[in-house]
Amino acid sequence: MSNSKLTRRGLIKTGAVAGAAGLTLPTYLRADGHAGYLNAPQGDTVTLGFNVPQSGPYADEGADELRAYELAVEHLNGTGADNGMLETFSSDALQGNGILGKKVVYVTGDTQTKSDAARASAKSMIEKDGAIMITGGSSSGVAVAVQALCQEAGVIFMAGLTHSNDTTGKDKRANGFRHFFNSYMSGAALAPVLQNAYGSDRKAYHLTADYNWGYTTEEAVRSSTEAMGWETVNAVKTPLTQTDFSSYIAPVLQSGADVLVLNHYGGNMVNSLTNAVQFGLRDKLVNDKNFEIVVPLYSRLMAKGAGANVKGIFGSTNWHWSLTDEGSKAFVKSFGTKYGFPPSQAAHTCYVQALLYADACERAGTFNPCGVVEALEGFEFDGMGNGPTLYRADDHQCFKDVLVVKGKENPTSEFDLLEIVEVTPVEQVTYAPDHPQVAGGSLGTCNPGA
Amino acid sequence: MGLTKKDFTLLIIVACLALFAPFILNPFPEGSAMAQFNAGYPDLMQRLVIFGIFAIGFNILFGLTGYLSFGHAAFLGVGSYAAIWMMKLLTMNVIPAIIISVLVAGLFSLLVGWISLRRSGIYFSILTLAFAQMSYALAYSVLTPITGGETGLQPKYTDPRILDGALAPGETPRANLFGLDMKSSFQVSAGDWIFTFNAGYYVAAVIMLIAFYLSIRIFRSPFGMMLRAVKSNQQRLNYTGLNAKPYTLAAFVISGMYAGLAGGLLVAMDTQVGAERMFWTASGEVVLMTILGGAGTLIGPVLGAGFIKYFENIISKINKSILEQWFAFMPDGIEDLLITLVYPFIGKGWHLTLGILFMLVVIFLPGGLVEGGQRVARLFKRKKPSDDTPDGKTTPAE
Numbered sequence: 001m002s003n004s005k006l007t008r009r010g011l012i013k014t015g016a017v018a019g020a021a022g023l024t025l026p027t028y029l030r031a032d033g034h035a036g037y038l039n040a041p042q043g044d045t046v047t048l049g050f051n052v053p054q055s056g057p058y059a060d061e062g063a064d065e066l067r068a069y070e071l072a073v074e075h076l077n078g079t080g081a082d083n084g085m086l087e088t089f090s091s092d093a094l095q096g097n098g099i100l101g102k103k104v105v106y107v108t109g110d111t112q113t114k115s116d117a118a119r120a121s122a123k124s125m126i127e128k129d130g131a132i133m134i135t136g137g138s139s140s141g142v143a144v145a146v147q148a149l150c151q152e153a154g155v156i157f158m159a160g161l162t163h164s165n166d167t168t169g170k171d172k173r174a175n176g177f178r179h180f181f182n183s184y185m186s187g188a189a190l191a192p193v194l195q196n197a198y199g200s201d202r203k204a205y206h207l208t209a210d211y212n213w214g215y216t217t218e219e220a221v222r223s224s225t226e227a228m229g230w231e232t233v234n235a236v237k238t239p240l241t242q243t244d245f246s247s248y249i250a251p252v253l254q255s256g257a258d259v260l261v262l263n264h265y266g267g268n269m270v271n272s273l274t275n276a277v278q279f280g281l282r283d284k285l286v287n288d289k290n291f292e293i294v295v296p297l298y299s300r301l302m303a304k305g306a307g308a309n310v311k312g313i314f315g316s317t318n319w320h321w322s323l324t325d326e327g328s329k330a331f332v333k334s335f336g337t338k339y340g341f342p343p344s345q346a347a348h349t350c351y352v353q354a355l356l357y358a359d360a361c362e363r364a365g366t367f368n369p370c371g372v373v374e375a376l377e378g379f380e381f382d383g384m385g386n387g388p389t390l391y392r393a394d395d396h397q398c399f400k401d402v403l404v405v406k407g408k409e410n411p412t413s414e415f416d417l418l419e420i421v422e423v424t425p426v427e428q429v430t431y432a433p434d435h436p437q438v439a440g441g442s443l444g445t446c447n448p449g450a
Numbered sequence: 451m452g453l454t455k456k457d458f459t460l461l462i463i464v465a466c467l468a469l470f471a472p473f474i475l476n477p478f479p480e481g482s483a484m485a486q487f488n489a490g491y492p493d494l495m496q497r498l499v500i501f502g503i504f505a506i507g508f509n510i511l512f513g514l515t516g517y518l519s520f521g522h523a524a525f526l527g528v529g530s531y532a533a534i535w536m537m538k539l540l541t542m543n544v545i546p547a548i549i550i551s552v553l554v555a556g557l558f559s560l561l562v563g564w565i566s567l568r569r570s571g572i573y574f575s576i577l578t579l580a581f582a583q584m585s586y587a588l589a590y591s592v593l594t595p596i597t598g599g600e601t602g603l604q605p606k607y608t609d610p611r612i613l614d615g616a617l618a619p620g621e622t623p624r625a626n627l628f629g630l631d632m633k634s635s636f637q638v639s640a641g642d643w644i645f646t647f648n649a650g651y652y653v654a655a656v657i658m659l660i661a662f663y664l665s666i667r668i669f670r671s672p673f674g675m676m677l678r679a680v681k682s683n684q685q686r687l688n689y690t691g692l693n694a695k696p697y698t699l700a701a702f703v704i705s706g707m708y709a710g711l712a713g714g715l716l717v718a719m720d721t722q723v724g725a726e727r728m729f730w731t732a733s734g735e736v737v738l739m740t741i742l743g744g745a746g747t748l749i750g751p752v753l754g755a756g757f758i759k760y761f762e763n764i765i766s767k768i769n770k771s772i773l774e775q776w777f778a779f780m781p782d783g784i785e786d787l788l789i790t791l792v793y794p795f796i797g798k799g800w801h802l803t804l805g806i807l808f809m810l811v812v813i814f815l816p817g818g819l820v821e822g823g824q825r826v827a828r829l830f831k832r833k834k835p836s837d838d839t840p841d842g843k844t845t846p847a848e
Contacts, residue, residue, distance in 0.1 A: 054798035108769045110798050115602050115724035123493035124763055141600040145722055148604050152622050210591035211600035444620015
């Protein structure tokens with residue numbers, strides 16, 4: 001360190017600067033604002049973080065989620081054209097004057113459907129913008145990653161579209177909640193319908209997206225269909241980035257299978273289904289039975305992508321805009337009025353999650369995550385489009401009816417692509433918290449962050 | 451410390467920047483409209499220095515030897531996975547995790563480098579790219595039991611963790627340095643300004659300074675000179691009877707270890723690994739960082755890394771309602787027009803903005819941001835453009 005020069009003048013200068021800095025008296029702040037929890041809302045606003053994929057393979061879902069959140073904020077603040085589901089929600093704690101009298105403001109971020117990017121974006125919401133709750137996402141990997149982050153940081157996470165069993169199974173967290181259904185429920189709801197339609201003597205061939213969600217979905221569908229007598233001939237994993245599935249479809253016919261199960265989502269499903277239909281699989285007769293295709297998780301956006309190919313194909317979904325209960329009608333109406341087209345299931349689950357969070361704060365009388373967790377655990381509600389619903393305390397998973405849908409033969413518009421075949425009652429899709437498909441993991445205790 | 455006066459000044463400048471980053475990055479008072487552009491929160495500050503390390507390491511290979519590796523993210527990812535396994539198996543203390551991440555990334559880069567360096571130029575780039583994509587595909591699906599696949603890995607209370615005591619069910623393990631929680635920070639307010647000092651950031655910043663110092667020493671060493679020789683004319687080097695491969699391989703491994711160090715630090719700051727970290731876009735990002743800042747310069751890659759991470763985290767979070775606030779004072783028609791014009795470049799459009807800036811830099815400032823800085827400095831100094839010594843600090847290598 002021979003390069004530093006210490007002179008009298010230099011020392012006095014430095015001392016003066018240091019003294020001036022000291023005089024401004026920086027005060028030590030606690031991150032919790034003395035409220036006992038992280039990011040306690042200051043002033044008359046409360047900040048929510050909407051973390052959705054704005055780029056990448058699920059950007060469509062993300063855009064629809066964001067629309068739903070904006071609508072939810074309008075309804076919570078009472079500034080919208082109507083009050084949406086607030087009118088039909090069984091709890092009437094929400095007054096349309098914000099949450100606990102504080103106006104709701106929000107920040108948005110792009111998860112890019114990558115867990116790293118999603119965590120970075122969520123962290124900036126928590127650390128920089130002071131968000132008290134993070135919600136959104138359109139993939140299970142992201143949901144699990146952000147949920148763990150929120151647990152660690154001490155804010156509430158309201159999961160968006162995530163279907164893997166793990167989110168409320170082995171990766172469940174006390175600060176995280178999921179309204180969306182999961183792979184197990186898809187399998188349990190689909191199996192009886194498939195049995196009715198296709199009989200109990202079938203040979204199934206699975207094509208499974210090669211990642212976590214694909215595995216849990218394959219497992220769920222396999223175990224439900226095998227329980228009713230189907231035989232699984234083969235299960236092949238396909239890379240997530242695959243766009244041409246013809247090389248995977250060709251072997252299906254040689255295998256002697258008569259049902260093809262596509263455990264694919266988003267663009268994967270659009271491509272694999274299109275390939276399968278183009279190969280003429282559905283016109284084939286195998287084992288004297290019509291060859292059939294099943295898609296465990298359906299969404300309207302996917303049906304739109306696959307076009308006419310979805311006709312007559314069974315799948316399950318969390319919610320569909322053609323439901324005629326009061327809650328769904330109210331939501332479809334206000335969404336349609338604002339944006340000009342009906343909402344997707346991603347939009348629905350995100351909208352409901354935002355309302356449920358706000359309602360829990362009102363009922364708890366605080367934004368403290370521990371109070372919110374307590375208010376949400378075991379909470380039973382209705383009027384949100386899925387019939388009577390329970391937020392189970394054991395794993396923070398919602399239990400509600402599941403829809404089995406089928407691609408419509410004669411769609412009347414570009415949104416009217418799916419028809420509801422059956423509403424599977426909640427009892428049929430409920431499982432024990434220690435069911436082998438979701439076993440492992442522990443909620444732990446709620447973390448208020450400070 | 452074995453540095454020339456010029457280099458020492460540079461090191462001191464970087465040290466000051468790192469030390470006072472919480473102030474420098476938070477220039478706007480809380481609650482003001484400009485607070486949107488503040489970057490002084492722990493997560494981003496950590497990312498700035500960590501990706502700085504990544505870019506410094508990449509620059510040792512690309513800036514000195516001219517070998518363009520398109521697969522450096524693989525080493526970052528491998529380092530991350532090594533670190534998280536150390537945290538799962540041994541202890542949540544970050545030291546063993548960081549050490550093992552450097553070692554594992556070093557070994558992996560030795561393997562990749564040994565094979566890829568049989569070729570040069572575009573073939574080398576493609577080989578490294580292929581290796582990185584292979585690693586990504588493996589981590590994403592085939593190696594799911596080790597890498598956690600799409601979901602990635604996080605430390606859990608159920609992990610064995612030999613050196614730490616057992617945790618209560620559901621308790622979150624926290625990364626620490628001998629008990630100092632990486633996430634702990636304290637805030638100081640002065641007037642309307644709030645400054646956050648984060649333990650993890652300072653740990654990362656100290657390591658970045660060490661990495662920076664090492665990189666200066668490598669640049670100035672005879673070894674660094676050999677690497678430059680490889681870049682300027684490898685054929686001539688061969689004709690003089692020298693085998694360039696050991697040198698390039700050494701540079702490759704060193705830069706792979708830097709990447710591993712960055713990966714380990716990422717895990718130390720935020721205990722989560724996802725396979726996307728190894729995707730080819732991540733490899734491309736570090737190339738952008740280095741070129742944007744100025745390849746072959748010492749400080750350039752750090753600046754480039756900071757620039758890109760700032761954009762990714764700040765510009766991408768500006769949304770339509772914020773724009774509406776900004777332009778609210780204008781008449782309705784003009785407001786709508788401005789919002790329509792600006793909207794594509796913010797939020798999810800930040801890639802677009804970055805792309806345009808990158809083009810502008812490459813076209814008008816081939817030496818990157820460092821060259822921009824030099825030009826500005828020259829404007830103010832008005833001294834005669836003194837001896838243009840290729841001193842590495844300010845002059846981009848050709």
